[in-house]
Structure formats: C-alpha cells, structure tokens
Amino acid sequence: xxxxxxxxxxxxxxxxxxxxxxxxxxxxxxxxxxxxxxxxxxxxxxxxxxxxxxxxxxxxxxxxxxxxxxxxxxxxxxxxxxxxxxxxxxxxxxxxxxxxxxxxxxxxxxxxxxxxxxxxxxxxxxxxxxxxxxxxxxxxxxxxxxxxxxxxxxxxxxxxxxxxxxxxxxxxxxxxxxxxxxxxxxxxxxxxxxxxxxxxxxxxxxxxxxxxxxxxxxxxxxxxxxxxxxxxxxxxxxxxxxxxxxxxxxxxxxxxxxxxxxxxxxxxxxxxxxxxxxxxxxxxxxxxxxxxxxxxxxxxxxxxxxxxxxxxxxxxxxxxxxxxxxxxxxxxxxxxxxxxxxxxxxxxxxxxxxxxxxxxxxxxxxxxxxxxxxxxxxxxxxxx
Numbered sequence: 001x002x003x004x005x006x007x008x009x010x011x012x013x014x015x016x017x018x019x020x021x022x023x024x025x026x027x028x029x030x031x032x033x034x035x036x037x038x039x040x041x042x043x044x045x046x047x048x049x050x051x052x053x054x055x056x057x058x059x060x061x062x063x064x065x066x067x068x069x070x071x072x073x074x075x076x077x078x079x080x081x082x083x084x085x086x087x088x089x090x091x092x093x094x095x096x097x098x099x100x101x102x103x104x105x106x107x108x109x110x111x112x113x114x115x116x117x118x119x120x121x122x123x124x125x126x127x128x129x130x131x132x133x134x135x136x137x138x139x140x141x142x143x144x145x146x147x148x149x150x151x152x153x154x155x156x157x158x159x160x161x162x163x164x165x166x167x168x169x170x171x172x173x174x175x176x177x178x179x180x181x182x183x184x185x186x187x188x189x190x191x192x193x194x195x196x197x198x199x200x201x202x203x204x205x206x207x208x209x210x211x212x213x214x215x216x217x218x219x220x221x222x223x224x225x226x227x228x229x230x231x232x233x234x235x236x237x238x239x240x241x242x243x244x245x246x247x248x249x250x251x252x253x254x255x256x257x258x259x260x261x262x263x264x265x266x267x268x269x270x271x272x273x274x275x276x277x278x279x280x281x282x283x284x285x286x287x288x289x290x291x292x293x294x295x296x297x298x299x300x301x302x303x304x305x306x307x308x309x310x311x312x313x314x315x316x317x318x319x320x321x322x323x324x325x326x327x328x329x330x331x332x333x334x335x336x337x338x339x340x341x342x343x344x345x346x347x348x349x350x351x352x353x354x355x356x357x358x359x360x361x362x363x364x365x366x367x368x369x370x371x372x373x374x375x376x377x378x379x380x381x382x383x384x
Contacts, residue, residue: 016061016073024054025080029087038095045088055081125361125380126243126369130225130353133245136269137223140262142247145222147208149229150177153198155207159336160286168203175201175229201229206286209248209348213337218344219251225353236365243353250329250339250346256289259326259347263293267323271298271360278320287327287348294320314359321359324351 028048035041047053059077062070134144147155157169167173177199208224225245232238249258256279264277275298279291296302297312302319304312311317326349331341354366361380363369368376 016058016065016077018076021055021058021076021080024058025083028053028055028084032084032087032091035091035095038092038099041088041092041095049081049084049088055084122374122377122379122381124369124377125357126353128380129357129360130243130245133266133270133353133356134223134225136266137247140221140265142221142223142249145208145212145224146226147202147205147211147224149202149227151200151202151207153200155210156200156202156204159210159333160206161330161332161336162285166285173230174203175231177201202226203230204228204350205244205246206348206350209246210333210337212248213250213334213339218339219249220346221249221251223247234367234370236367239354239366239370241370244350245353246348246350248329248346248348250334250344252344254328254345254347256291256328256347259328259349262347263323263326263349267295271295275301279326282325282327284325284327286330286333287325288330290325290327293323293326293349295323297321314362323356324349326350 028044031044031048032041035044048055050056055077059074059081062074062077065073138144153169157166162168205224205226205228208226209222212220212222212224223245224247226243227241228244229241232240234240247262249262260277260279267275267277276296278294280294282290282292284290297304297315297319298321299314300310300312300317300319304310304315304317305319307317315321327347329346329348334341334344334346354369357363357369358366
C-alpha cells in the first residue's frame, strides 16, 4: 500500500490568502468603529463575528489545506478574529458609557419638585394603635388569637356566664342575625356545648377567649384584638361598630397580683415611665373578683385635681383615666371550657381601642375615625 502524499498541494483557498484575511479583518474593525449606538453594534457583531461572518467561513476552510499550510493559515485567521473581538469589546464599553452618561442627564430626577403631587398615604390610627398594643403582649409571650365576627350565642353569652335574662342579650344591645335554615334548625346549632341556636354579631371579643380555651391545653396566654358590634347610635362618643382588644391568661397559681403587674407593664410601654395604676371593685359576669382599671393622667399626673386655674382636658381634672374592666376568670367560665378550676386560675382584661385613641391623641369626635376622611388619618402617618 502506498504512503500518503504529504507533498500534495491542492489549489490555494482564496479566503485563506493573507491579503484576504487582512481585508476581512479591516472591514470588520471599520464597521465596529463606525457603529453609532448599541443597536447598530449588535447588527455589526452578527455580520462580522457571527457563525456566518466572513472570518468564520474562512475558519471552516482550514480543513482543505494540507497539514504543513494549515498551521500558518489558522494562526492568521485566529489573530484576525482576536483583533475583531477586541475592537468589538472596546466599542461596546465605549457605547455603554455614553448611554449611561446620557441616561443620567435625560432621566435625572429633580428633587426640588413638589413631592406631594400624589398625596402620601397613611395607616389608620386604630390599626396602628392595635398593633402597638399587640406588640407589647407578644413581647411578653402572648399569642394573637382571632375568631369569627358572626358568633353563636353560646360563645358570646352562655359560656361567659351571662344569664339568659341579662340586658345585654336583648335587641337593644345586640345585633341578632337571621339564622333560620328553613328546616327547623338554626345556624348556631352545634357551634358549642348546649348552643342556644341563635347567631349574633359579637358584642365583644371575649368569644375568642372561649374558643382559645377550648382549642388549647393550659397554660393559655392570648391577646385578642378585633371588631365588635352593638346597637349604639353613631355620635361623638359612640359607634355601632368599634374595636376591642382583650387578653387572657390561664395557668396554675395566677393571682390578681399577676394581673396588676401585667397591666402596669402595658401602661408603662404605651404611655411612659412613672405612671401609677389602680384597681376599683366592679362586677362582670365572667370575672370574679372584678375590677375597673385606672391609670394616672399622663398629662397632669393628678396636679389638676382641685385646681380650677389649671384644668386638664385629658382627665377632666380627675387625675385618673379609666382604661377598662379586668379581673380573675370566673371558675364557671373555666368549667364551661373544660378546664379544671381547682387546678388552674386565670385573669382577663379588655378595653376599647377607639376610647384609648381618643384620650391618647385628644380626638374629640369618634365619627372622625369612621368617616374615611384622609385629613384625619394623614397626620398619624405610617408606622411599620
């Protein structure tokens, strides 16, 4: 068998001639330098660097050369393609710098223009205040609990030791929901042990405490914010829809001293150090003993009492501000939720957020909170 003819020299490939490679290189470099913008440069790149560019096609012709000529031709093509890529990178960097400089001028923001062409938004102060109160108790280890606003009477009244003939259960205080199914049953049937079958709009957030005790094993520590409903007329100090926040703690060995210390911490967290609190005896069906909690006026600190020359609008010169009702959870309420009242005790506290907002920020008319006027909410701003 004859050996390969290494001296065979086919017809010279036109595209691989030195002068032809230089011409393609120079044309590509010139086209790149002449590109006025990045869009044109992308078109030039496709024409002179892409798979169908002259230098790419010439590179494919290398296989037609004999071995001794292929190395030199490949070197020339590689150098030419390298020069083109280098010119392309330099021109792209230059055009990008020009674009960035132009954007800084053309899209500059004039910070001296009026900023309030679109009015700034604001959270409703009731939402902000409820969140701040909740944060105080969450930091103490309490869990946020929520429940339905349309509630069975058993949760809203019966489980809370509120008697059948209690005035709060009448139509004068409670919104009753049309709960008939048409089959002789009521929407409330089965919603709780011994459920009466009637359905109401909850009159307080205490039903959430009942649900929490039914759903959890002691110890129970929950904070319950939410919207409640009562048949009040809308005026400067009353509204049929308002907000409450209640806390419940059920554990072994809890006493009124624990309740007092917890509420003292809340007052100091919301109104500042140095304020005194007091508990006044009262009666609530769901707590025993029960009390009303007052805090020292954070404006006059009691100095306006008996001083007609320096009246205090915040406390009406009484020196104390009433916050809300509290007390130890009635053992009947614990028993209704299946908790051993001989082993566990608990305390609860509740108050209206609207009322707290009124004396905390000197809001004189409760209607301002519900009318949706942005001029009321905007001064309170955003708090995240």
